[in-house]
Amino acid sequence: MKNGVKRFVQGRISRRDFVEWAGSGGLSLAATASVLRAQQSSDPARRPNSPASRNRNQTNVNPYEAWLQQENIPVYRDFHVADLRALRLKPWKRLNAAGAYVDLKGGEGVNDGYVCEIAPGASTTAQRYLFEEVLYCLSGEGESVIWTPGRSKQTVRWQAGSILAPPLNAWRQHWNRGKTPVRFVSITNAPVVIDLFHNTDFVFNNDYVFRDRYDSEPDFFGAGENKLYYKQTSGEESEIEGGVFTWDSGLVPDARRIGLAAVRQRGAGNSRIELQCADNSMQAHLSEFAVGTYKKAHRHGPGSHVVMLNGRGYTLLWKDTIKYSESKTQVRIDWTEASMFVPPDGWFHQHFNAGAEPARYLAATWGGDGKWFMRALGGGGRTHRLGKTSIRKGGNLIEYGDEDPVIRAIFESELKKTGLQSRMPSGGKA
Numbered sequence: 001m002k003n004g005v006k007r008f009v010q011g012r013i014s015r016r017d018f019v020e021w022a023g024s025g026g027l028s029l030a031a032t033a034s035v036l037r038a039q040q041s042s043d044p045a046r047r048p049n050s051p052a053s054r055n056r057n058q059t060n061v062n063p064y065e066a067w068l069q070q071e072n073i074p075v076y077r078d079f080h081v082a083d084l085r086a087l088r089l090k091p092w093k094r095l096n097a098a099g100a101y102v103d104l105k106g107g108e109g110v111n112d113g114y115v116c117e118i119a120p121g122a123s124t125t126a127q128r129y130l131f132e133e134v135l136y137c138l139s140g141e142g143e144s145v146i147w148t149p150g151r152s153k154q155t156v157r158w159q160a161g162s163i164l165a166p167p168l169n170a171w172r173q174h175w176n177r178g179k180t181p182v183r184f185v186s187i188t189n190a191p192v193v194i195d196l197f198h199n200t201d202f203v204f205n206n207d208y209v210f211r212d213r214y215d216s217e218p219d220f221f222g223a224g225e226n227k228l229y230y231k232q233t234s235g236e237e238s239e240i241e242g243g244v245f246t247w248d249s250g251l252v253p254d255a256r257r258i259g260l261a262a263v264r265q266r267g268a269g270n271s272r273i274e275l276q277c278a279d280n281s282m283q284a285h286l287s288e289f290a291v292g293t294y295k296k297a298h299r300h301g302p303g304s305h306v307v308m309l310n311g312r313g314y315t316l317l318w319k320d321t322i323k324y325s326e327s328k329t330q331v332r333i334d335w336t337e338a339s340m341f342v343p344p345d346g347w348f349h350q351h352f353n354a355g356a357e358p359a360r361y362l363a364a365t366w367g368g369d370g371k372w373f374m375r376a377l378g379g380g381g382r383t384h385r386l387g388k389t390s391i392r393k394g395g396n397l398i399e400y401g402d403e404d405p406v407i408r409a410i411f412e413s414e415l416k417k418t419g420l421q422s423r424m425p426s427g428g429k430a
Contacts, residue, residue, distance in 0.1 A: 004018070004021050004022070004027075005027075005035055018035075018036075019032065019205050020125075022035075023149065023171075029149060029207065032207075061198075062195065063194050063195050063198035063200075064191045064194040064195045067194055068101055068103070071092070071094065071101065072090075072093070073089070073090045073091075073092050073100050073101060074088060074089070074090055074100040074101070075100070075101040075102075075103055076100060076101070076102050076103070076104075077103050077104065077105065078104060078105065079104060079105055079106070079331055079341060079342075080104065080335070080339060080340060080341035080342075081102055081104070081339065081340045081341075082334075082335075082336075083336070083338050083339060084102075084115055084183075084307070084338045084339070085139055085183060086338075087100055087102075087115050088100065089115060094125065094127075095116060095124045095125055095127065096122075096123075096124055096125045097116050097117060097118050097119075097122070098116070098117040098118075099114055099115060099116045099117070100115050101113070101114050102114060102185070102340065103191075104305075104341065104342040105342065105344055106303070106304070106341070106342030106343050106345070107191065107302065107303055107305070107342050108302035108303065108344065108345055109192070109195065109302075110192055110301075110302045110303035110365075110366060111187060111191065111192075111282070111302075111303035111304075111305055111342075111364070111366065112187075112190055112191050113185055113186060113187045113188070113305055113340065114185070114188070115138075115183065115184070115185050115186075116174075116183070116184055116185075117181050117182065117183040118140075118142065118174060118175070118176040118181065118182045118183075119176060119181055120176050120179050120180060120181065122175075123174060123175040123176070124173055124175075125173070126145075126172070126173040127171070127172060127173070127204070128169050128171045128172065128204070129169065129190075129203055129204050129206075130168065130169055130193055130197075130202070130203045130204075130206055131188050131189050131190040131192075131193040131194070131203065132165075132188065132189050132277075132278070132281065132282045133165070133166065133186045133187065133188040133189075133190075133282075134163060134164075134165050134186065134187045134188075134275075134277055134282065134284050134362075135163065135164040135165070135166070135184050135185070135186045136162075136163050136184060136185050136186075136187075136255065136307055136309075136362055137159060137160050137161060137162045137163075137164075137182070137183075137184045138160065138183045138185060138338055139180070139181070139182065139183045140159075140160060140176060140178050140180055140181055140182030140183060141158070141159040141176075141177055141178040141182065142157075142158060142159075142174060142175050142176045142177045142178060142182045143155050143156060143157045143158065143174075143175050144156045144158065144164060144166065144172055144173065144174045144175070145171075145172070145173045145175070146166055146170050146171065147171050148167075148170050148171065148209045148211070148214065148215075148216065149209060150209075151215065151216040152216055154216060154220070154221065156221045156250070156251055158251070158253075159253075161253075161254040161255055161256045161257070162251065162252060162253055162254060162255070163252035163255045163275065163277075163284070163362065164221075164250065165250045165251075165275075165277035165278040165280065166250070166278065167210065167213050167214030167220075167250065167278045167279075168210050168213055168214075168278070168280065169206060169209065169210055170209075170210075170214055185307060185340065187282075187284075187305045187365075188282075189281070189303075189366065213278060213279045214250075214278065214279075220249070220250050220278075221249060221251040222249055222251070223249060223251060223252075227247055227248055227249040228247055228248075229245075229246055230243050230244070230245055230246075231243055231244050231245075231246045231274070244273075244274050245260075245273045245274065246273065246274040246275070246276050247273055247274070247275050247276065248276040249276075252275065252286075255309055255360075255362060256309045256360060258273065258286065259273075260272055260273045260287075260288055260360075265388050266287070266295055266296055266298075266388070267289060267293065267294065267295035267296045268289075268290075268293045268294075268400075268423065268424055268425055269289050269291075269292075269353075269423060270287065270288070270290075270293070271287070272285055272287040272288070273285065277364075281366060282365065282366055283364070283365070284362060284363060284364035285362075285363055286309075286360065286361070286362055286363075287360065287361055287363065288358050288359065288360040288361075289353050289358065289359055290353065290358050290423065291353060291356060291357060291358060291423065292353070292415065292420055292421055292422050292423035292424070293353055293422075293423050293424060294313075294351060294352040294411055294424065295351045295352075296350070296397055296398060296399065296403075297324075297348045297350035297397070297398040297403060297407075298348065298350075298396050298397045298398065299343070299346055299347055299348045299349065300343075300346075300396060301345055301346075301365075301366075302342075302344060303342065303365045303366055304342060304343060304363050305340060305341075305342050305363065305364050305365065306341050306342065306343075306362070306363045307338070307339075307340045307361060307362045307363075307364075308335045308336065308337055308338065308339045308340070308359070308360075309337065309360045309361055310337050310357065310358075310359065310360055311336070311337065311353060311355050311358060311359025311360060312335070312336050312337075312353075312354060312355030312356075312357075312359070313335060313351065313352045313353045313354040313355055313359050314333060314335065314352050314354060314414070315332070315333045315335065315343075315349055315350065315352070316330070316331070316349065316350050316407070316410075317330070317331040317333070317344070317347050317348070317349045318330050318331070318347065318348050319344070319346060319347045319348065322348070322391060322398060322402065322404070323404040324350075324404045324406060324407055325404050325406045326404075350398075350407065352414070354411075354414040354415065354417075354418070354420070355418075355420075356418065356420065400424075408424065411424070
């Protein structure tokens with residue numbers, strides 16, 4: 001025990017490694033905190049407001065960007081990733097796995113993503129941090145061990161198609177229990193958290209336990225019928241009038257097959273369900289639209305990461321005008337299973353099913369029908385309220401009757417290529 005403390009004080013192991021060693025080596029929380037305080041006070045560069053810790057000439061420093069460089073794995077930046085399962089990864093020292101960051105243009109410093117791959121029989125390094133995340137398993141099978149100090153560990157099994165939301169700042173370690181590599185994508189709010197505190201030691205080595213969110217409840221990651229409920233909402237609070245079906249659990253065993261509820265406000269053949277993930281500020285929903293249909297165009301704040309769970313189709317993005325054909329900025333994204341894209345802040349976007357099966361996606365971002373974040377980013381119900389309100393009434397939704405005629409023409413042309421029939425209503429109705 002003394003040797004471990006001595007090695008840390010001498011700078012031979014990092015602060016993070018010391019905290020992990022202390023947690024597993026039996027050193028009490030009080031003793032660990034005492035050693036950390038002593039080491040911090042003895043290091044001038046770590047003292048608050050120490051001249052050694054600041055550069056008075058710094059300009060436009062972005063802590064999150066600096067942290068990405070230190071991670072030393074690929075960073076992909078574009079409007080989309082065609083296939084997360086085929087993304088090139090590199091060894092990732094911090095997680096003892098392979099990985100890459102996905103910092104797409106629509107994330108805009110609010111949310112990001114990363115892809116992690118674990119070899120058969122291997123595991124990631126145990127981690128905890130002050131940013132939230134939603135994990136979706138792209139391939140393979142395994143389990144996650146999750147715990148907080150002073151409580152028993154919980155093991156959560158998952159497979160391709162599962163969604164896992166580890167509680168904020170709880171320890172988590174992911175294991176590959178199959179015979180093939182495990183790959184998952186995680187959507188996080190790390191950019192905001194790291195930029196806000198600009199101290200990665202505080203973000204990754206914070207002892208605070210959010211027991212109001214997670215206290216090792218036996219059913220926290222449950223999947224019983226009691227996890228699905230109908231939440232009553234008012235017109236000012238929710239994207240869906242009257243109420244919304246919500247899945248309240250830290251785990252969705254199979255997001256590709258869980259039942260959804262019809263929601264005609266967002267388009268023909270559309271259904272969805274909200275995911276209340278670990279009582280986080282960052283929430284998610286699942287949405288599906290039928291063969292031969294497309295959703296209504298809408299716009300909202302930045303950071304909403306869309307991961308396609310199945311299907312084939314495309315999404316149109318544009319800005320500055322209601323009419324797609326009149327916009328000087330047009331982007332088309334063709335997607336299949338495991339594609340990911342993020343509509344930029346305030347851009348209209350519209351999803352089209354051009355394939356022979358229903359298309360389903362996971363969307364994760366700040367907000368949702370759970371905890372609100374910042375009104376400027378769509379919190380307080382603002383984005384959701386306007387997202388279901390027609391542009392005729394000052395909202396952000398383009399009804400079928402108001403859309404650019406070229407939208408329907410492009411869609412019908414796409415269906416002809418595969419011999420599919422349009423199921424879209426005529427006369428501009430939902």
